[in-house]
Amino acid sequence: MKNRNSKLIATLVIMVSFLATSCSDDDNNDSGDDETISLFASNNSNGNITVYDVTSSQSIMSKTLITTSTAADGVYYNSNTESVFQASRSGNNLEGFLDIDDLVSGSVINVGVTGTSDMMSPREVAVNGNLFVVADNADVDGDTNTPDGRLYVYTMSNGSFSLRNVITTDFKLWGITFNGNDLYAVVDATNELAVFTNFLSNTATTTLSASKRIVIEGIVRTHGITYDAGSDVLVMTDIALASNGQDDGGFHVIENFTNKLNATSNGATLALSSQTRVAGSSTLLGNPVDVAYDADSQTVYIAEAGNGGGRILAFNNIGSGGNLAPFFNSALASASSVYLSNN
Template identity: 70%
Template sequence: MKSLKFTKIAVLSLLTAVSFTSCSNDDDSVDMNNQNNSSVKVYASNNSDGNITIYDVTNSSSVTSKTLITTSLAADGVYYDSTNDFLLQASRTDLGLEGFNNTKDLVSGSVLSIDIDGPNDMQSPREVAVNGNLIVVADNADVDGISATPDGRLYIYSKNGNSITLRNTIITDFKVWGITFKGNDLYAVVDATNEIAVFTNFLSNTTNTTLSATKRIAIEGLVRTHGITYDSASDVMVLTDIGAASNSQDDGGFHFIENFTAKFNGVSNGGTLAASQQIRVAGSSTLLGNPVDVAYDATSQTVYIAEAGNGGGRILAFNNFASGGNISPIINTTLAAASSVYLSK
């Protein structure tokens, strides 16, 4: 695998040496990314080449992008701390976290060197959620190897300066994928179901242990959720629905839930949040087939989607969806095997 990575870097370095060209807070976890910058950017990772693409979506009618070259061949969860100009993604090649400093002013085609290399101790890293100096990664590998007993892992890492170390590991009694913080509570999708779960005061669990969720509820009208994000200022939760695993092209959607806290609290453990309390966007015009991750900008009321399946992969954006239904995206750009999105303002 390492030799393949070196080949990738050698080829791309040659290409970028010939021609450097540039194409013309979603997660409530962040306490380091609250600057009132004029620009709005979406960071995206993928499972096609492992590079990081940054979209300037300040003007949705004139989106520009640049791609930074990494040593990974595939990657998932991505995160950016604008205060410290620190970029992070979960590598599915090295099975660990890779951090990059001082990326803000790099041009498209720049080859990144890993400045902060976490331990390579995961099996199948997916989404990343950050709270202070703690980084949580959802790993969807089957822990006990028995498909009849769903389980997963949540890896908790500590970042101190240019060092990332594993603090502890939590084994869950359901398969995991997307995760997001709401204050100190961690919300997680219950993969292969239409459920979400919450672990209250999640980071107070400081030892390796097996942990059941504080509460699990089903989302009516949703088939199989993957992406999840929460915005504290607007109290909005957004979930993606990948539909049937056998259909990656046109049966996906997303659910937009306003006044989330009251609605979630109003459903008993094991209960169902009614479809009437949500907005669902789905249908052939949406281009949603396998939407695996989501970010939300409350200011512009725009939902950004990492679509892994339709057309081979896309980054999509939607607004004016108050009535839900089969609507077209306002942004539609190709990104092969898109896997994760993160909003930075």
Template identity: 60%
Template sequence: MKRLNLAKLLSITVISSIFLMSCEDNDDNLDNDTGTGTYLYTSNNANGDITYYNVTDMSDVTTTALLTSSTAADGIYYNPDEDVIVQASRSNFALEAYTNTSMSSSGTSISVSIAGSTDMTSPRELAVNGDFYVVADNADVDGDPDTADGRLYIYENTGSSFTLRNVITTDFKLWGIIFEGDDLYAIVDTTNELAVYTDFLSNTTDAAVSATKTIAIEGLVRTHGLTYDATSDTMILTDIAEATNGQDDGGFHVITNFMTKFSSTTDGGTLALTDQIRVAGSETMLGNPVDVAFDNATETVYIAEAGNNGGRILAFNNIGSGGNIAPVLNYDLASASSVYLVKY
């Protein structure tokens, strides 16, 4: 990335509004049409470094790689107002924040500025609501592989550390999570199901809590990633299909008018495939799509693909009819694990 151009962008943000679009934190989803730049932040499980792409001009994408002390990482988040990147370290078992990263050139080693305690076992996705950072942990809780369970770790960002507030134990295995307002949507791993916890942060003590509602998504085999855009009322879910096939059996589902469709599906019911758009097939390069982000202004879907060719970052912007479509962007990223889209 050209650092001079980014410096100009940062100076603009000091006197203008911040516009965010994210696969993890939808409280900040606003009309992004007036944003001055579009950036995709990514994490991976190959070396734990952070890679971000300037996708403002899809014909002239630039890439910046920042080296971290982690050797594997998952959920990622960027706050442009404070110039802070946060990711969930799978090697250090903690949330780690890096400040003043935008002025670092590609290949720079960056140091942790804000760290959390090492509470987690297998951290995956990260969802942010104000000062609260929630991490889905998909490790077996009770030691019995025949019982499905997981943990949601709730941290508060105090400015100097991520302090663990409480832990929620779930009665299903976890992967992707995302806030919409105060409600937390969660992937039910190893299934085709989507769950929601209404007013999630009102659970302030360590406890086992069941989801408020769970529905199945027809046509999905095994979902992992999710994102919701409030402006367009669009939910997107990824399908890794058979976990043993990481090359060509994956896909993603686009659900427009999502809130109405979700509300009209009964608890334990199924949202019909006819109410969705499915993208899948050999041309897509989707084998194990583990996370997703969406730019509603350009109708572009970004995918962290963990399996195909060892890992890729893919983008699709011709999704209207679904089907077996080729990506418009394709970048190698070994063991890609998470994506976060931001405009500012």
């Protein structure tokens, strides 16, 4: 009898555990689990930071945090410290804002991590550990016939940014992103991608040529770039003609990117047939200056600076590409940069 009771109790425990687990799974599915997916956006209209909760594509909410900058570009978020950083174009410096997660829309945020005003025209920001790299697209030598740019490398420590070194490039810069220790950079005013192998090992202030440059077929003029290492997907934007900011832009999704990059020799072309292009009047892409990518949902987020004065756009179900309409479209004047965080 004792053994039968023990077996009965054990069976009941298993059943209760199973039911509890099943209820927990159902709750998680209803709420989309505890993960929050946030999209951070900067702009060149007022310098404020807009945060979009994109956890559910059916119910996207946003809040705006007020900064002292009047124009800004590259943006980055650190979920461990709940801190957001951006390159201030009005101050020509990096600025960091701490403990922002619980702030409500309209909150005025003060700079908690300060940096010196070294740059002339800061654009995208790429981060590797405590090193922040900012692409500056100002003309270095004053001769527009000789394209060039600068990559400013800052170390963040003890609540401030210190300039470690400056790399001058032999092409104009805009978007940059890291793949491990390699830095990918768009070659502004062209359809090219540049690769700097082991970029951060260059600790001196110097002039540096890219380790490799390739042509991305189908792009007219590229600006935005992002890379997801987990899915090995690279996304680049095409602003096409700078004079048309309304309807001639697009973006390219390149899957299995590492193998395709390795198979394309220096100076050669990555064929359009190896990419997926999204472009056309329905996309609302005229001047897509930056891009972020969510590999889990295969969603592309765009900072569109031109169409309608500026928008944040999102695309999914990309498939074979084409003239797709965004599933999310929110006005943001002079949108300049986006960064996606899963936390």
